[in-house]
Amino acid sequence: MPLRCMIVDDSTEFLDAASSLLEREGLAIVGHASTTAEAVRRTAELRPDLALVDIELGRENGFELARLLAQEELPRVIIMISTHAADDFSELLEAGPAVGFVPKSELSREAIRTVLAERGDRLAARL
Amino acid sequence: VNAPPVASDSTSPFATGVVAARVPAAVWYVAGVLLLAAGYYAAGKASLALQYHGPVAAVWLPAGVGAATLYLAGLRWWPGVLLGDLLLADTAQPLGTALGLTAGNVADILVIALVLGRLLGPRGALDRVQAVFAVLAAIVAGALISATVAIAAVGLGGVIEAGDLPGFWRSWLLADASGSLVIIPLAIAWSQPSSGVWRARRAAERALMIAAVIALSAVALSGDLPLTYVVFPALIWAALRFGQRGATLAVAVAAGTAVWLSANDVGPFVQHSNTESALITQLYIAVAAVTTMCLAAVATQARRLAMEQAALRRVATLVAREAPAAELFAAVAEEVGRLLHADLARVLRYEGDREATIVAAWRQPDLHPVDEHLAVDGESVAARVLRSGTSARMDSYAGAPGALAAELRESGVRSAVGAPIVAEGRVWGVVIAATRHANPLPRDSELRIAEFTELAATAIANAHSREELAASRARVVAAGDEARRRIERNLHDGAQQRLVSLGLQLRLAGKTVPPEQPELAERLSETVKGISGVLEDLQEISRGLHPAILTRAGLEPALGALARRSAVPVELDVRIASRLPEPVEAAAYYVASEALANAAKHSRASRVDIHLRVRDGALLLAIRDDGVGGADASSGSGLIGLRDRVEAIGGTLEVESAAGAGTALRVTLPAA
Numbered sequence: 060m061p062l063r064c065m066i067v068d069d070s071t072e073f074l075d076a077a078s079s080l081l082e083r084e085g086l087a088i089v090g091h092a093s094t095t096a097e098a099v100r101r102t103a104e105l106r107p108d109l110a111l112v113d114i115e116l117g118r119e120n121g122f123e124l125a126r127l128l129a130q131e132e133l134p135r136v137i138i139m140i141s142t143h144a145a146d147d148f149s150e151l152l153e154a155g156p157a158v159g160f161v162p163k164s165e166l167s168r169e170a171i172r173t174v175l176a177e178r179g180d181r182l183a184a185r186l
Numbered sequence: 187v188n189a190p191p192v193a194s195d196s197t198s199p200f201a202t203g204v205v206a207a208r209v210p211a212a213v214w215y216v217a218g219v220l221l222l223a224a225g226y227y228a229a230g231k232a233s234l235a236l237q238y239h240g241p242v243a244a245v246w247l248p249a250g251v252g253a254a255t256l257y258l259a260g261l262r263w264w265p266g267v268l269l270g271d272l273l274l275a276d277t278a279q280p281l282g283t284a285l286g287l288t289a290g291n292v293a294d295i296l297v298i299a300l301v302l303g304r305l306l307g308p309r310g311a312l313d314r315v316q317a318v319f320a321v322l323a324a325i326v327a328g329a330l331i332s333a334t335v336a337i338a339a340v341g342l343g344g345v346i347e348a349g350d351l352p353g354f355w356r357s358w359l360l361a362d363a364s365g366s367l368v369i370i371p372l373a374i375a376w377s378q379p380s381s382g383v384w385r386a387r388r389a390a391e392r393a394l395m396i397a398a399v400i401a402l403s404a405v406a407l408s409g410d411l412p413l414t415y416v417v418f419p420a421l422i423w424a425a426l427r428f429g430q431r432g433a434t435l436a437v438a439v440a441a442g443t444a445v446w447l448s449a450n451d452v453g454p455f456v457q458h459s460n461t462e463s464a465l466i467t468q469l470y471i472a473v474a475a476v477t478t479m480c481l482a483a484v485a486t487q488a489r490r491l492a493m494e495q496a497a498l499r500r501v502a503t504l505v506a507r508e509a510p511a512a513e514l515f516a517a518v519a520e521e522v523g524r525l526l527h528a529d530l531a532r533v534l535r536y537e538g539d540r541e542a543t544i545v546a547a548w549r550q551p552d553l554h555p556v557d558e559h560l561a562v563d564g565e566s567v568a569a570r571v572l573r574s575g576t577s578a579r580m581d582s583y584a585g586a587p588g589a590l591a592a593e594l595r596e597s598g599v600r601s602a603v604g605a606p607i608v609a610e611g612r613v614w615g616v617v618i619a620a621t622r623h624a625n626p627l628p629r630d631s632e633l634r635i636a637e638f639t640e641l642a643a644t645a646i647a648n649a650h651s652r653e654e655l656a657a658s659r660a661r662v663v664a665a666g667d668e669a670r671r672r673i674e675r676n677l678h679d680g681a682q683q684r685l686v687s688l689g690l691q692l693r694l695a696g697k698t699v700p701p702e703q704p705e706l707a708e709r710l711s712e713t714v715k716g717i718s719g720v721l722e723d724l725q726e727i728s729r730g731l732h733p734a735i736l737t738r739a740g741l742e743p744a745l746g747a748l749a750r751r752s753a754v755p756v757e758l759d760v761r762i763a764s765r766l767p768e769p770v771e772a773a774a775y776y777v778a779s780e781a782l783a784n785a786a787k788h789s790r791a792s793r794v795d796i797h798l799r800v801r802d803g804a805l806l807l808a809i810r811d812d813g814v815g816g817a818d819a820s821s822g823s824g825l826i827g828l829r830d831r832v833e834a835i836g837g838t839l840e841v842e843s844a845a846g847a848g849t850a851l852r853v854t855l856p857a858a
Contacts, residue, residue: 070683076690083697115678120738142682144725146750147735150743163686164721167693 061087062185065107065134067098067124069117077111077166084168086186093117095124099131107134108182109171112157114141114148122155129156136182138174140166215262222266223273226251230274233365236449244464245445245471246361248274249291250369253298253328257370258309258377267295279345286339294332294362298324298370308581309625311378312371312430313486318479321374325366333359353461360468367475368441375430379527379623383429383489392432395424399436403443407453414454414470421474425481433482441471490525497521498637505645508652512556514645515546518617518638523548526631528619530599533607533642534560534568535615542568545615553597564588567604571616577605577632594620601626605635609646617642659834660769667732667772674731682724689717733775741771745778745796752794753786754811760798766805769835770855774798774807776831777839777853780824781809789813789849803858805837810850817843 064086068074071093078088089105092098094116102110110128114121125137137157145152145160152160159174168186175183229247237243252267271291275284302310305320312318337355340346346354384392398420406413417440424436448455448467455470457463501521504514515533523531532554533546544558554560562568565586570578580586580602583595594602602620606613617639621627696710728734736744742762749756765771778796785791791813798807817825825841832839837855 070679070687072687073683073690076687076694080690080694080697083694115734115738142678142686142721142725143734144722147725147729147733147747148739148743149750150746151735151739164689164718166690 060185061085062109062182063087063089063105063107064109064111065090065092065098065102065105066111067092067116067121068111068113068140069093069115070113073163077163080166081168086168086171095119095127098124099127102128102133103131108185109136109138110134111138111140111161111166111171113163114139114143114151122151125155125157136175136180138171218259218263219266219269222252222255222263223269225255226267226270227273229369230270233361234274236445238449238460238463238467243361244364244448244467245368245441246358246365247369248365249294249298249328249332249362250366250373252291252295253302253324253366254370254373256295256299257302258373261296261299264292264296268292280343283339283343283345286343287336290332290335290339293335294328297331298328298366301327302370306374307626307629309377310374311625311628312374312434312479312483313490313628314630315480315483315487318371318476318483321371321479322367322476325363325370329359329363329366332362357461357464360465360472364441364468364471364475367472368438371430371475371479372434372438375434378430378625379621380431382527383427383486384431387428387432392428395420395428395432395436396439399424399439400443403440404447407444407447407455410454412454417474418477421478422481425478426485428482429486430479430482433478437471437475437478440474444470494525494634494637497525498641501638501641505641505648508648509645511645511649512545515642516548518642519546519548522617522619522635522638525634526603526619526627527621528627529622531617531619533615533617536562536572536613539572542572542615550597553593553599560590562590564591566590566594567602567618567620568616571604571606572613575606575608575613577603577636579603579626579632581626598622600624603627603631603635605632605639607639607642607646609643610650614643614646656834656836659830660836663773663831663834664769667769670732671737674728674734677724677728677731678734682721682728685717685721685724689714689721692717732772736771736775737768740765741774741798744771744775745798748775748779748782749796752782754782754789754791754794756782757793757795760796762798762800766800766857770805770857773831773835773837773855774805774853777807777828777851778809780828781811781849781851784817784824785811785813785849788817789815791848800857803856805853805855805857807853807855808850809853810848812848814845815843815847815849816845817841817849 064081066074066077066088068077074091078091082088089107090101092101098110098112112121112125116124121139125139128134128137139152139155139157139160140163141148141160142163144162148160158178158180161170161174172183172186175186226248229251233243233245233247236245248270252270255263256267268288271288275288301324302321305324306317310317312321333355336358337351340354341348341351399417402417402420406416421436421440424432444455444467447453448463455463455466457466501514501517504517519531519533522528530550530553531548532544534542535545536542537559540562542560542562544554544556544560547554547556560568562572565580565588567578567580568590569588570580582601583591583599599620600622602618604616604618607615607617617635619627619631619635692710692714696707696714699707699710733744733747735747740762742760745758745760749758782794785794789811791811794809794811796807796809798805829839832853832855835855837853840852841849843849
């Protein structure tokens with residue numbers, strides 16, 4: 060059973076490109092969201108295994124959303140994504156509930172698997 | 187009935203107001219009139235006692251006594267003059283002649299008092315040469331009237347032969363005028379609040395000066411040689427060292443000695459004819475009096491000018507070194523108060539058109555202290571200046587309407603003068619000096635205060651320009667920051683996002699390439715790598731423009747990111763409880779960023795320490811490296827740009843960079 064994945068990003072262009080690529084690589088992209096409110100509603104509805112959350116959601120803050128999602132434990136696993144480099148946000152990544160970070164330009168099934176495997180998450184086995 | 191142009195105070199000149207309050211006014215008035223009559227009579231008897239065996243006294247003192255009293259205490263005491271003069275009347279003369287002479291004397295005194303009121307103002311001072319000549323003019327006018335009425339009276343009464351009338355007229359005129367010239371300036375000078383010159387001299391010096399006047403007069407006037415001029419050094423000493431009080435006293439002593447000796451038939455003034463003796467004495471007194479008083483006036487003026495210049499220089503220095511407003515206004519109040527010998531001085535700032543705030547207070551701290559709000563109402567100097575926009579005075583608060591006037595009256599303030607502080611075309615405030623003395627502040631007080639208000643206005647305008655400049659610098663910096671943030675955002679949302687998506691699409695395309703076309707797959711993969719490189723460049727650019735983390739998460743994580751990327755290892759010690767204003771975060775961030783860049787480029791440091799605290803509404807940032815030092819904050823380094831940025835938001839930046847001792851930057855930013 061493919062990994063059920065949701066992407067939260069405020070750029071539709073990126074959502075399209077990322078979905079196509081990850082679908083092609085065998086993940087199930089069950090939904091998109093562009094705002095915090097939409098993301099909370101849709102995760103409750105779709106119950107994905109994994110959420111990819113952009114650090115910068117326009118005026119909203121991806122870390123805030125990650126915290127909200129983590130409180131509900133829906134989904135259990137959150138990975139932050141950004142056009143910025145990881146070391147720009149390391150304090151916040153460490154303090155946040157996400158299991159890891161993948162730069163947007165390097166997004167792939169393999170990159171997600173590496174992050175999950177590093178944390179010893181059992182979801183890695185399904186990739 | 188119009189009020190006379192002289193002081194019309196209810197208080198008698200002969201006692202304090204406290205006593206006056208318990209005694210019925212009518213009793214008080216009668217007592218005052220009788221006292222004046224007695225004084226007038228005594229002065230007349232003294233003049234007659236020193237008579238040179240002629241029909242006319244050499245020096246007629248009662249006119250001066252009467253005129254000085256009426257000028258200083260008010261015209262309403264005139265019956266005392268009338269009564270005293272009638273008591274002095276020669277009963278041997280025909281009634282008509284006696285009454286005529288009395289009428290002339292009373293007219294003389296009234297004219298002097300009125301002219302003095304006109305030219306000097308109420309209870310004026312003799313601190314200018316013009317004032318001395320005003321007194322002279324008043325005395326001559328009075329004496330002309332008195333002498334002319336007198337020859338009419340004696341001529342018509344047949345007391346004197348018609349041929350003797352011109353000589354009689356001249357003797358009368360000069361006797362009257364020389365007596366007044368001694369008495370009136372003496373009374374005016376001694377009724378003034380002491381200007382300090384007299385009191386500043388030791389009692390021994392004063393006694394010595396008076397003794398010198400008497401001794402030199404005695405030497406000059408005891409022999410028959412014409413040595414009168416030897417008295418003048420003593421008079422000059424009095425004029426130069428002892429102010430108006432000393433000058434008028436010395437003249438009175440010199441005149442008294444001269445008349446007394448001559449009346450006793452001693453000295454060079456004694457001639458074959460009594461009229462001639464009198465004439466010489468009178469001219470001597472007139473010359474001595476006018477010379478001494480003019481000299482004293484000039485000396486007073488010079489002394490006052492020097493004090494004024496010194497005071498103005500002190501205030502101007504404060505203006506030039508941009509002293510805090512409170513300090514400057516306090517200095518203005520004190521200097522004005524001291525210069526005008528006032529009892530209190532205040533600087534007020536107007537708030538709208540009904541209120542004012544006290545911004546400086548000198549003396550009487552209980553009455554209107556600093557920061558007190560006042561309703562500017564009724565009749566008061568503050569209200570008049572606010573209404574007219576020019577200087578104003580209240581020579582008396584008696585009967586003035588309004589709560590402010592009542593309050594001042596109660597606290598004993600009797601008169602006040604104020605000049606506006608006109609800053610940038612608007613009446614910003616007023617400087618007021620007030621006195622509890624019966625004598626109002628001198629007539630030129632307004633002009634003298636105005637010299638200080640001009641300085642105050644300059645300081646206010648300067649402070650305003652500085653504030654505007656600072657605000658404009660802060661706006662320029664803020665606008666620059668805002669532009670960088672916007673460009674960073676546009677770059678992120680536009681080019682970076684699209685390149686990221688493009689890269690993903692190319693990777694997707696790479697996956698759809700059939701295995702038999704490895705070259706195309708290779709090309710696509712190369713392109714994806716190229717895009718990644720461009721994205722890294724863009725990351726670097728956008729970080730330099732404005733780090734997203736600073737806006738997103740604040741100074742502490744932003745400094746963390748900075749430290750991680752630094753080529754020189756950084757030890758961070760940063761404690762910030764909450765987010766700070768954007769310009770403060772940006773300034774602190776750029777200082778740290780520039781310092782780290784400099785450390786990496788020039789210092790050959792092995793370690794940089796960044797210490798940051800927020801305490802008492804101020805951000806304190808210290809950055810220290812262990813490198814070679816020798817950084818120059820004044821040359822075209824990035825330090826100048828940093829200092830501009832820091833100072834633009836009201837902060838300070840210090841650089842310490844001795845050669846071989848590393849470089850330390852200390853920045854303080856207002857963080858409230």
